[in-house]
Amino acid sequence: MTFLGTPLPLVSPGALKASLALTDPAAVAAKRQAISDILTGKDDRLMVVIGPCSVHDPKAALEYGQRLAAIQARYQKQLLLVMRVYFEKPRTRHGWKGLVYDPELCGQFDVNQGLTQARQLLLDLHQLGLPLATEFLDLTTGHYLADLVSWGAIGARTTESQVHRALASALPCPVGFKNGTDGNVRIAIDAIRAAADSHLLFGPNDQGQLQALASAGNAQTHLILRGGLQPNYQAQAIEAACAALRHAALPERLMVDCSHGNSRKEYQRQHQVAADIGAQLAAGEHRIFGVMVESFLEAGSQPEGPKASLSYGKSITDACLGWDESLVLLDGLAKAVQGRRQCAKA
Ligand SMILES: O=C[C@H](O)[C@H](O)COP(=O)(O)O
Numbered sequence: 001m002t003f004l005g006t007p008l009p010l011v012s013p014g015a016l017k018a019s020l021a022l023t024d025p026a027a028v029a030a031k032r033q034a035i036s037d038i039l040t041g042k043d044d045r046l047m048v049v050i051g052p053c054s055v056h057d058p059k060a061a062l063e064y065g066q067r068l069a070a071i072q073a074r075y076q077k078q079l080l081l082v083m084r085v086y087f088e089k090p091r092t093r094h095g096w097k098g099l100v101y102d103p104e105l106c107g108q109f110d111v112n113q114g115l116t117q118a119r120q121l122l123l124d125l126h127q128l129g130l131p132l133a134t135e136f137l138d139l140t141t142g143h144y145l146a147d148l149v150s151w152g153a154i155g156a157r158t159t160e161s162q163v164h165r166a167l168a169s170a171l172p173c174p175v176g177f178k179n180g181t182d183g184n185v186r187i188a189i190d191a192i193r194a195a196a197d198s199h200l201l202f203g204p205n206d207q208g209q210l211q212a213l214a215s216a217g218n219a220q221t222h223l224i225l226r227g228g229l230q231p232n233y234q235a236q237a238i239e240a241a242c243a244a245l246r247h248a249a250l251p252e253r254l255m256v257d258c259s260h261g262n263s264r265k266e267y268q269r270q271h272q273v274a275a276d277i278g279a280q281l282a283a284g285e286h287r288i289f290g291v292m293v294e295s296f297l298e299a300g301s302q303p304e305g306p307k308a309s310l311s312y313g314k315s316i317t318d319a320c321l322g323w324d325e326s327l328v329l330l331d332g333l334a335k336a337v338q339g340r341r342q343c344a345k346a
């Protein structure tokens, strides 16, 4: 090995997809189309990407998905609920990097187990009828999981990365680019433009052999305002971001992340962010087509640690809204969409 480190066995994408097969790809395609219709404005509902910051316990994530699936019908006239199922965590400095890398939370890097658990959970959630959202971070994991994903994110720390823009150009689903952690929106707009092109990328084929791929280009990409040194969810920031999109000859369509830089990492502040967005929608703001919310079974977060030491249903990365308060936030967004429709009729 010319690289320093310990080689670890890795299941091939084809073997994993054969053992945990998606039997109804048309159902995933329909979910992607529903998201695309909202992205383009054909459907006037609001897309809500909601769920835990990260998946460390597939059982708890599945329970969250069962609850989300059970309320889809309640909101379906106003909201399209898309579940966050994040298996890879971009860290600012240190910390657990996600289920794919360390499913036992013990630093053993059992990637085969992590990929298997991740794909099994996506299959289980897909069968509940939920559209599924994830961040694509490592350039390889998409080869194992992307066929089950309805919407992808490129995170604040990788939006400027050329290889992540190339990855997005090859993904079979709509993709949102977060602004930079400092609030830089331009790099996300550059990413949208770059990802529309065909790019050369390297990755495994189904047999696990390295191949080069000339991507098709992805026109279904968009901006996500996630805050930065200052929040960027308020009307003035929305206007500035839309002016930048207009200047780049891009559609003025965007998603707002109620968490991260917009909540300043205070999870309950997501209520205020969602309420401000709701007021904008109710006043006729049509350019905001979606929001992101960090939400789980239990409110808050807990320090990462051995699985046996953790309490059930609580995030070990960013703090999240609890289930009941998440319903309050969804109720407010549904009312705001109704208000937007009244505005449109006036
Ligand atoms: O969404 C999760 C976090 O915002 C991101 O992974 C960074 O977390 P950290 O700043 O604790 O590393």
Ligand SMILES: C=C(OP(=O)(O)O)C(=O)O
Pocket (backbone or CB within 6 Å): 053, 086, 090, 135, 154, 155, 156, 157, 178, 226, 260
């Ligand atoms: C890591 C995330 O967000 P960001 O890239 O905006 O920090 C996330 O949404 O889980």
